[in-house]
Amino acid sequence: MLYKETGQYKSTYKSDHAIFPLIQDKIAFSTLMFIAFLIIPFVINSYWEKAILVPFLIFSLAAIGLNILTGYCGQVSLGTGGFMAVGAFSTYKIMTYFPDLNIMIIVLISGLITAAVGILFGLPSLRIKGFYLAVATLASQFFLVWLFNKVPWFYNYSDTGQITVSERLMFGIPVTGATAPPYATYLFCLILVVLLGFAAKNLIRSKMGRSWMAIRDMDIAAEIIGVPPLKTKLSAFAISSFYIGVAGALYFAVFLGAIEVTESFDIMTISFPVLFMIIIGGLGSMLGSFLGAAFIVTLPIGLKFIMVDLVGLSAVTAKHFEITIWGLLMIIFLIVEPHGLARLWSIAKEKLRRWPFPY
């Protein structure tokens, strides 16, 4: 009863193919956007910014990227960390060479550079599939991190091998660097996530998304229908890498400010968590990308809150428990709901549709 579709008639294909075809979805989304753009910027503090909102937004972007490749096009990738590093180092080098360039443009160019690198590492996907492709992308992860460590040109020959962001303004307000106010970094990420999120959704509901899914579900039939396999797979690699590159650029420039490649873009800190995000959120679901990112970002904070503040364990013990519980939850989750949080949401919608009647 709460989520009633009856009475909402579609008389044009346009309204039938809308992103939010139901009035309830439209209201919910508008409310969310209203809160995100007009309330949170005024109440945000540094803790919420650094611990929850900005990492959530950045990882949502990375999860959308990986979901395009893995969830929609069916090409498993473990190279997310490597591609995010490409985005980060591109941003750093562009900042060095073009000090006057707008930060938004720098971030987008970093995405394009990552897309090019993604195409290069996507080439093996024509010949190999599944686990074998996962191993090939794993190679890209290790190669790229090794490259950024080994060639001093990438970190401007600094002694520590660290790269540090300099201050950049957007409409006169710093969005990168130590002086950036929380609301500015948050809004900067939010605008990119909303714009790129809609772009991804549009791609998925048009020709390109259908080509990806056709390749994912049955590549031989797709070929006979006229979907060129190489071009389609590479387009997925390119667009996915673009999103991951932008996420990497934001991760470095807006979120961390200073990074060291082996530790910031490690397989355990980036590649696996982002893969978990899309598996737990829901493969092949835009909503799933966001839910998964929210879940993985907030889980450690929630666990720490429960163990340290409520139960009273010491911080070190809690940290050890946290990893164990995290792993345990992953396993339970995959057994109980292998299709992820997005599926739980669609089941909940089904229930809301009938509530309070049992059927």
Place this chain on the structure above:
Amino acid sequence: MSLKDLKDIPYGKTAIELKNIFLAFGGVKALTDVSFDIKKGEVFAIIGPNGAGKSSMLNVINGFYKPTSGTINFAGTHRGEMEPEFAAKSGIARTFQNIALFKGMSTLDNLMTGRLLKQKQNFLMQALYFGPAEKEEEEHREKVERVIDFLDLQSIRRTPVGSLPYGLQKRVELGRALAMEPEILLLDEPMAGMNVEEKQDMSRFVLTVNNELKTTIVLIEHDMGVVMDISDRIVVLDYGKKIGSGLPDEIRNNKAVIDAYLGVADDE
């Protein structure tokens, strides 16, 4: 050779001509010296016992297998090596013996994939989903909706095809091929595993497509009743060789065909 060439041939003239086709996988000879032609606008059936090379024949026609030797002429033009994508562009669509639908996608999306080759907007326009991109999407949706109406798929428009019963999946697969608006439709056992009513429905669809849209149909089928009723001409394969061809009545009385199906009487 393009879509237009097949379109321009008058009805009743040869659309595809296959001459002395050999196909071998290592030592296995799938097809040996098979020649026949398919005329535009007819229902052409390929029959034969299991393993006779019927599906291989379809795969040769749409470029999925490259024949070891032999010539294929499309619309009077010689065709050498050919990619499946090219066949799709020239107006050849097909269905598969074992259903090859995109299981994770809805019926509507599966049918929309049939329109992919006709959608021209680039990915930036698609990402913006603005103006021409949106209009194009709606145009193709309208074409697909016609196929949905024709095949009575309205109620399962939003259902993921993986969860549909077998008979409906076969129908959706026919729909996907029809959405391509093909000149030539290759059907690989469209009625396998169906009950009598479903076979009647499917025959009706096939005949309507042939009559109304004037689509040339190449059909592989094991149900002889159906084949004899709906096809204009038949070719019979056995062990990769052509053992007979002609009108249904001729095939019915062809000694070699009867022997292939029923075995040869041992006369001493």
